[in-house]
Amino acid sequence: MPTWMSTRLAVIVDGDSANPLTPIESFTPTFALNTEVVHSCEATHVGWIANPDSYTFSMSVKAIGGAAAQLTRIAMEGTEFEIGVYEAAGSTGEWDFTHVVLRKCLITSANPSNAMVNGAPTATFSGISRQAEINDGAALTRPTFTV
Structure with a gap:
């Protein structure tokens, strides 16, 4: 039974998944x-007729250790990043998707939360992805219509 404690989704910049x-x-x-x-x-x-696909997302991260500030900088610079599955060593089978989920992501808005007395504040970022990939690493494409 999966514990959901040793795998997480993570923000990956410049392909540095390590x-x-x-x-x-x-x-x-x-x-x-x-x-x-x-x-x-x-x-x-x-x-x-297939219109352009649209991949959007909203994510929240803890606003500690500089992560929210780095994501804000990434947003302001227009730097692309990936959202992928980050697994601890020896923790397989906890997620349906075992490969990078969204590639070529850009942040379109940021919303930090208020400071809290107990617990860490969070920051919510919304964005778009120009490419989705699931499991096998191939970009998702829809079939074309032929007569």
Whole structure:
């Protein structure tokens, strides 16, 4: 049974997966794979048109140790980064996805929380990803429509 204690999602900069920038406390991805059904005068549902995919996310990190400040700098500089699974040695099988989840990410907004009396404050970052990859390392692509 997975314990969820030895693997986490992490922010990876410059492909340096051995030294992730920070673990992610909470993560909410949104995948919008927009399509539109095509109809004709003779028949319905004769095909479909694929609009550009949209991968967005919201993540929260602890605002301690400089991680939130580094992510803010990354946002302001427009530096791309990755969000990947960071596993401790010997901890396999805890996640469905065992490979980098989102690549070519850019932060679009940042929202730090208020300081707290007990516990560490968090910072929430929203962003986009220009490429999604799951498990095998191949970029996700949708099939093309042929007649």
